Amino acid sequence: MTDAVVDERFVTLLERHKRILYKVASAYCANAEDRRDLAQEIVVQLWRSFPRYDERFKFSTWMYRIAMNVAISSLRGSSRGARQTVPLDDVELIDFAAADRLMGEAGDGVRVLQRLVAKLDELSRALLVLYIEGYSHAESAEILGITATNAATRINRVKNKLKEEMEGDAHGSR
Amino acid sequence: MDLDELKARLAAHDEKLDRLVRLDAARVRAMQLDKTHASLRWLGRGVAFELLMTIVAVVWLGDFVFTHLREPRFLVPALLVDCGAIAYLGNCIRQLAALARLDYSQPVVTVQKELGKLRILRIRTTRWTMMVSLVCWFPVLVVLVEGFFGVDLWRILGAVGAQHETFVLWLVLNVLFGVAAAGVLLWLARRYEARAERSPRLQRLMDEFAGRSLTNALRSLQAVREFETETR
Numbered sequence: 240m241t242d243a244v245v246d247e248r249f250v251t252l253l254e255r256h257k258r259i260l261y262k263v264a265s266a267y268c269a270n271a272e273d274r275r276d277l278a279q280e281i282v283v284q285l286w287r288s289f290p291r292y293d294e295r296f297k298f299s300t301w302m303y304r305i306a307m308n309v310a311i312s313s314l315r316g317s318s319r320g321a322r323q324t325v326p327l328d329d330v331e332l333i334d335f336a337a338a339d340r341l342m343g344e345a346g347d348g349v350r351v352l353q354r355l356v357a358k359l360d361e362l363s364r365a366l367l368v369l370y371i372e373g374y375s376h377a378e379s380a381e382i383l384g385i386t387a388t389n390a391a392t393r394i395n396r397v398k399n400k401l402k403e404e405m406e407g408d409a410h411g412s413r
Numbered sequence: 414m415d416l417d418e419l420k421a422r423l424a425a426h427d428e429k430l431d432r433l434v435r436l437d438a439a440r441v442r443a444m445q446l447d448k449t450h451a452s453l454r455w456l457g458r459g460v461a462f463e464l465l466m467t468i469v470a471v472v473w474l475g476d477f478v479f480t481h482l483r484e485p486r487f488l489v490p491a492l493l494v495d496c497g498a499i500a501y502l503g504n505c506i507r508q509l510a511a512l513a514r515l516d517y518s519q520p521v522v523t524v525q526k527e528l529g530k531l532r533i534l535r536i537r538t539t540r541w542t543m544m545v546s547l548v549c550w551f552p553v554l555v556v557l558v559e560g561f562f563g564v565d566l567w568r569i570l571g572a573v574g575a576q577h578e579t580f581v582l583w584l585v586l587n588v589l590f591g592v593a594a595a596g597v598l599l600w601l602a603r604r605y606e607a608r609a610e611r612s613p614r615l616q617r618l619m620d621e622f623a624g625r626s627l628t629n630a631l632r633s634l635q636a637v638r639e640f641e642t643e644t645r
Contacts, residue, residue, distance in 0.1 A: 246442065250438050250441055250442060253436065253441060254436050254438060257431070257434060257436040258427060258430045258431055258434065260436075261430065261434060282441060284517050288516070288517050288518050291516070291518060292518070301518055304517070304518050304519070304520065304521060305517045305518055307521050308517045308519075308521055308524045308525070309517065311521065311525055312524075312525070312528050315525075315528070315529075315532075315633050331437065332436065332437050332440055332441065333434055333435065333436050333437070334433075334434050334435045337433050337434055337435070338430060338433070338434045341426060341429055341430055341433055341434075342426065342430075344426075345422055345423060345426050346422065348418070348419045348422065349419070349422075349423070352416075352419055360636060360640070362521065362522070362525075362636070362637065362640045363640075365521060370416070370420070371416075371419070371420050371423055373420070373424065381520070382520065382521065383520055383521045383522055384519070384520025384521055384522035384523045384641065385520075385522055385640065385641050389640075389641070389642075389643060392643070393640075393643075394416075397416065398415060398416045398417075401415065401416050401419075402415060405415075
């Protein structure tokens with residue numbers, strides 16, 4: 240395959256799965272500037288890894304792995320220094336504002352969910368994003384590199400925490 | 414409302430999200446030409462530069478050792494510094510190998526463990542370099558001054574001849590001063606933690622002196638390991 244064909248294939252696949260960029264960036268960054276930078280870092284890493292992508296596997300699964308690895312590394316400071324010395328462009332890769340408006344329409348539950356996500360550790364956040372996206376425990380476990388039992392246990396814990404948050408929210412609004 | 418109800422509600426929004434959210438494909442294509450700002454690539458470049466500089470130092474020191482084989486007052490400090498440089502070289506190679514092995518499409522826990530180990534290695538290297546530099550700056554100075562300017566620092570400072578004992582005392586005091594300076598820096602790192610936050614580089618230096626970077630990195634690595642194993 241020529242470079243141009245590979246490039247076009249990559250852009251097409253990214254276009255088809257662009258919501259992963261939005262979901263991961265939003266789960267790991269609260270402010271707009273950080274989200275934009277993270278989305279760019281994820282795309283750069285995806286592009287660098289694309290030559291090794293095995294088409295027998297789902298692109299979305301591969302993309303989630305890379306996106307989450309970049310997001311967690313970024314949050315833990317592995318790439319913090321470089322982000323401070325190399326300013327990224329102001330251009331938005333995806334229209335975060337439109338996506339935010341749309342998610343806002345999903346109701347109060349989403350707000351509580353976002354609050355819960357912010358309280359979770361980086362790996363539990365990844366697990367929650369995958370669960371909401373419809374991945375089974377076995378699939379999530381494979382993406383994260385843990386056992387399915389572990390994934391199931393942690394999701395149950397997250398469910399309980401969400402329940403507590405919802406109850407807290409209900410008491411607060413009374 | 415529970416998580417599964419929320420999941421169903423959000424799934425209904427996914428189609429809209431795909432339809433409404435615009436991806437700037439032209440920007441993505443342009444980024445392909447400008448991949449250089451990938452963070453880890455910069456980290457790799459930094460380590461590669463350190464490696465190159467260390468190789469130059471090791472070669473230069475090798476030449477210095479060879480030309481001063483019969484002068485123990487230069488040979489011993491040069492060998493000492495050379496050993497440090499070789500150890501640093503090995504460390505750079507280890508870091509580059511770890512970076513080259515990193516594959517972001519591997520499971521998240523695997524990649525995060527590798528990154529955690531790399532981060533710990535880098536922090537430990539910086540700390541050791543800073544500490545050793547504070548205590549062992551004198552042999553480095555002796556070698557540099559002789560190598561670049563042909564000036565015998567031992568003779569100037571009275572290490573040879575009648576003032577030998579005074580010099581030994583001076584040398585011991587210097588080592589003690591180095592240890593004290595490390596202590597003062599450690600105190601400053603803790604005392605002025607808040608002010609250093611305005612400068613990310615200073616903050617990192619302070620963190621590394623105070624041992625906070627290492628504590629955080631170890632804690633992160635431990636969290637990844639616990640996440641991997643916990644099932645109850």
